[in-house]
Amino acid sequence: MQTIAIFSDIHGNATAFKAMLADAKAQGATDYWFLGDLLMPGPGVAEIWDLLEAIHPSQLVRGNWDDLVIHGARGEIDLKKPSHVYFARLAQFVAERLPKSALATMAAWPLRQTVTVGKLNFSLSHNLPKLNMGQALFPTNSSRKFDQLFLPETDVALYAHVHHQLLRYGSDERIILNPGSVGEPFNGQAKLQADTRAQYLILQVDEQGLAGLNFRHVAYDRKAEWRAAQAAELPYLAIYHRHLKTGRVYTHNQEMLAAANAKYNYVAECQQYQAQFAHNK
Secondary structure, three states: EEEEEOOOOOOHHHHHHHHHHHHHHHOOOEEEEEOOOOOOOOOOHHHHHHHHHHHHOEEEOOOOHHHHHHHOOOOOOOOOOHHHHHHHOOOHHHHOOOOOOOOHHHHHHOOOOEEEEEOOEEEOOOOEEOOHHHHOOOOOOOHHHHHHHHOOOOOOOEOOOOOOOEEOOOOOOOEEEEEOOOOOOOOOHHHHHOOOOOOOOEEEEEOOOEEEEEEEOOOOOOOHHHHHHHHOOOHHHHHHHHHHHOOOEEEEEEHHHHHHHHHOOOOHHHHHHHHHHHOOO
């Protein structure tokens, strides 16, 4: 029997990640698979990186926010929209705190991994195998769209990105799993969105196949996460506080982000940060 903790979408929330890892240990996890989106918009950076390295996941794939970290830290995000400034300023925050070797390591993570456990072949991606962004695999979409996850030999496809825990089938009844989000679980229903506990999946595989699926919800101290954000002087602090209170995210609320950018002079800060890269070219 192999017991695998599958997790994704930490989004800089070190408090949630530590709670999830403690629970996975209690559940007897012997391996870890990470499906992308490690950092931003939360304050956790070096601590999260150290925790990830300590558990040494045997499988990792690169998410769209991992790409934002990489490109933003290199000064490569345009500043045309308020949300682009948001990504760039948060990536600057990360770059100032991330170990120097980490960006290169993240950039080398693949978009898709395949692995065989027992008799079963698993395919892992953050979203689509060749595109780690977009809403093609939103949970309520048709099975035809989800069939894009499968290789001919795939028995079970794992993906993340949409921040919803999920078990469903492709059109030919192959299995699709999503572990949900450690740091930012989503749901359109208010009562379900109110459950903001860290989400992940315990997968058990034995000689016959899938021996167990345990979709976990792990409580953590959101007030402690807020204190960590304050101590780190996190950019967009008020917006992160609102997220911790509501569970909602405001990534594409251009009006809200534009107001924060103007109030805190984030556009100028990003321009100054990016200028060093232009000077070195």
